[in-house]
Amino acid sequence: MQYPNNIKKNFTRLSISHSNRGMDLEHVLNLTNNYYLKNDRALIFKKPTPIGVVDVSYKNQHKTIEKAYFKEQSTLDYNGLYRGKYIEFDAKETLSKTSFPLSNIHEHQTVQIRNVIKHGGIVFLIIKMNGIVYLLTGEDYIAYIDNNKRKSISYKYIQEKAYVIKIGYQPQLDYLTLVDDIYFKGE
């Protein structure tokens, strides 16, 4: 289930060189979530990008959008149900080798991360940086921004706190195995 309009403003096409073609993070996550769905492991979907419709037309009762603009998501892009728990995350990619720019995460998304933690859900960021895909928990993300004035997360912090998601065949990006280790320890 992929939406052609889901290419983020701050998602840089340039980050997909010939060498890692097919590692488009969103595409790989969609394949992974479809795999989880087909194998009855989890129900996780990417939310459609919200749009503001300016103009529509009707032809024999068929409605077509003639003009619209993209809006910002009020939540993170992915959410769903895993092992009876609510799970929500976003996936971000940066070309920077030294730090993850916080401009990638909008203020209302940070509010949502705080809220999901408060209401007892699982929330994290999947960050692709230096060719490695990391899982940074919402708790570690909040701890960082609450204790730093900086406009970016240092790569050092990500290397220290985040978990590396193994890239495989099926599923291609098995982040739920990490979620088991991080959030379901001893269950």
Next chain:
Amino acid sequence: MQYPNNIKKNFTRLSISHSNRGMDLEHVLNLTNNYYLKNDRALIFKKPTPIGVVDVSYKNQHKTIEKAYFKEQSTLDYNGLYRGKYIEFDAKETLSKTSFPLSNIHEHQTVQIRNVIKHGGIVFLIIKMNGIVYLLTGEDYIAYIDNNKRKSISYKYIQEKAYVIKIGYQPQLDYLTLVDDIYFKGE
């Protein structure tokens, strides 16, 4: 948070007479969910309607959709987090006084309802019929379609099985109080 493009094909504007103007089910649910959010009671959002983009234009780096069409949601329209649990539902309105046409619920949505139950989430339908707003649990919905060949749910069944959601001031449609009674008994 309302999306002008979220008016369902099978949502009938005619159902809003002058007498119950302002009882547009989607609008009232959006107000209710905003109230829950502001009062820190739950995190429940309506998913944007997925679209297929046919044509876009760029003007000084601003992306505009020039042509697109509406797609069907693979899940129910509303989901989120309440009291640590995953919650998902859809809201449907019918003008029929005697039965709720199952054409209102797409096959993949019925699959999703079965899956949410299987994975331990809370799932239900909010049905407005005969001026009353009902909550029908996913379990009672599945029990009906698995035991009936009919293309609609009789109003009698809805009256027997579904719970009436009180219409109030703030929140306007306090369905979570019913969710407490139905799903959190004795907690």
